[in-house]
Amino acid sequence: MATYSLVIRRLMIVSLTIVVSRAITSPLLTLFLSDKLGLDQQDVGLLLGIAVFTATLLALYGGYIIDRLEKRRLLILAMLSSAIGFVLLTFAENLYLTTLTVVITETASALFLIGSKAILSENLPIGQRAKAFSLRYTLTNIGYATGPMLGVVIAGVYPIAPFLIAGGIAFASIFLMTGIPSDTASKPALAPPPSFLKTLKTLKNDRTLIMFTGGCLLSTVVHGRFTLYLSQYLLVTHDSKRALQIMAALLACNAITVILLQYQIGRFLDREKLRHWIAAGTGLFILGLVGFSLADDMLTWCVAMFIFTLGEMIIYPAEFLFVDTLAPEELRGSYYGAQNLAALGGALSPVICGYLLLHTPAPTMFYALSALTAMGGLLCYLSGRRVAVVQK
Numbered sequence: 001m002a003t004y005s006l007v008i009r010r011l012m013i014v015s016l017t018i019v020v021s022r023a024i025t026s027p028l029l030t031l032f033l034s035d036k037l038g039l040d041q042q043d044v045g046l047l048l049g050i051a052v053f054t055a056t057l058l059a060l061y062g063g064y065i066i067d068r069l070e071k072r073r074l075l076i077l078a079m080l081s082s083a084i085g086f087v088l089l090t091f092a093e094n095l096y097l098t099t100l101t102v103v104i105t106e107t108a109s110a111l112f113l114i115g116s117k118a119i120l121s122e123n124l125p126i127g128q129r130a131k132a133f134s135l136r137y138t139l140t141n142i143g144y145a146t147g148p149m150l151g152v153v154i155a156g157v158y159p160i161a162p163f164l165i166a167g168g169i170a171f172a173s174i175f176l177m178t179g180i181p182s183d184t185a186s187k188p189a190l191a192p193p194p195s196f197l198k199t200l201k202t203l204k205n206d207r208t209l210i211m212f213t214g215g216c217l218l219s220t221v222v223h224g225r226f227t228l229y230l231s232q233y234l235l236v237t238h239d240s241k242r243a244l245q246i247m248a249a250l251l252a253c254n255a256i257t258v259i260l261l262q263y264q265i266g267r268f269l270d271r272e273k274l275r276h277w278i279a280a281g282t283g284l285f286i287l288g289l290v291g292f293s294l295a296d297d298m299l300t301w302c303v304a305m306f307i308f309t310l311g312e313m314i315i316y317p318a319e320f321l322f323v324d325t326l327a328p329e330e331l332r333g334s335y336y337g338a339q340n341l342a343a344l345g346g347a348l349s350p351v352i353c354g355y356l357l358l359h360t361p362a363p364t365m366f367y368a369l370s371a372l373t374a375m376g377g378l379l380c381y382l383s384g385r386r387v388a389v390v391q392k
Contacts (some may be wrong), residue, residue, distance in 0.1 A: 131266055138269065232357055274384050
């Protein structure tokens with residue numbers, strides 16, 4: 001990371017700290033809201049689902065705002081909103097105000113993700129962006145590997161402390177961003193983008209973007225919240241103690257694999273062959289899902305997770321790199337915001353998988369997910385072919 005500029009180094013560090021602040025609270029949020037508001041798990045799930053859905057839609061406008069305003073200040077605003085939101089959650093008593101607070105924190109997280117990707121693209125040569133996206137994703141996984149454990153330990157001492165600490169980390173991260181020069185200090189001014197409605201029309205008319213986002217949405221059903229449907233499957237097919245043991249091993253396998261191999265794999269991503277990389281990642285997803293359906297001991301579960309994680313390590317930076325290739329310079333944030341709509345697939349995942357587990361034999365879930373990721377991979381591959389044809 002020492003080879004990157006000050007802007008990139010600080011952005012990478014802030015990306016890690018922001019992820020840690022979210023990860024500290026992630027295993028506790030449903031239980032905390034249930035206790036504070038007196039809701040059952042189904043109602044808490046509905047609350048969080050509404051918040052994620054709303055934040056994803058708002059992020060589309062957030063991407064447009066990122067193109068119009070100074071990105072560093074918007075990232076600072078997002079971090080400040082997250083910090084305030086985490087602290088306000090400790091006072092949760094009213095259902096509607098709590099839902100609004102969760103929407104704000106989720107929107108701030110999406111805005112930070114889109115803005116940070118736009119800054120990476122602006123401040124790096126084309127040839128270095130794949131490595132940077134992979135490094136950023138590695139740091140993200142380090143945060144998610146350590147944060148939840150830290151949050152559980154802290155909550156055992158004082159239940160609301162993880163939320164206060166998360167707010168403190170998000171607030172402290174602001175000071176790293178204040179040392180970064182503004183966009184206008186180092187970049188020539190670009191023509192401001194058109195109105196939001198005209199921008200939406202531009203996005204709507206970009207058939208390649210729509211096809212790619214649709215493919216990403218189908219793929220995100222599979223990899224966006226895979227921990228949720230694996231937990232659902234294990235609780236159906238195993239007793240709770242064994243399910244927790246397998247899930248702990250799978251999470252450890254996923255985190256270790258990403259931390260050790262993500263950056264190395266990301267170095268080899270090639271813009272001219274992105275569609276082939278996406279096809280390879282999709283194939284690995286399918287192999288991993290089939291492996292899950294056949295797994296009958298800890299070793300086979302972990303081998304399947306290793307294969308699945310290899311697909312994940314290819315797909316994430318490849319998706320970012322594809323949008324980076326597709327987006328006009330003056331609409332980069334808007335394109336990232338549009339592609340972020342694929343996150344809705346993660347919200348659909350537990351609903352689809354819960355229905356399949358209830359009405360079909362349990363392994364059927366993995367074969368249905370394999371079909372979805374195959375369709376998503378095909379759409380992404382065809383999008384890549386369209387770009388290749390245009391470039392020729």
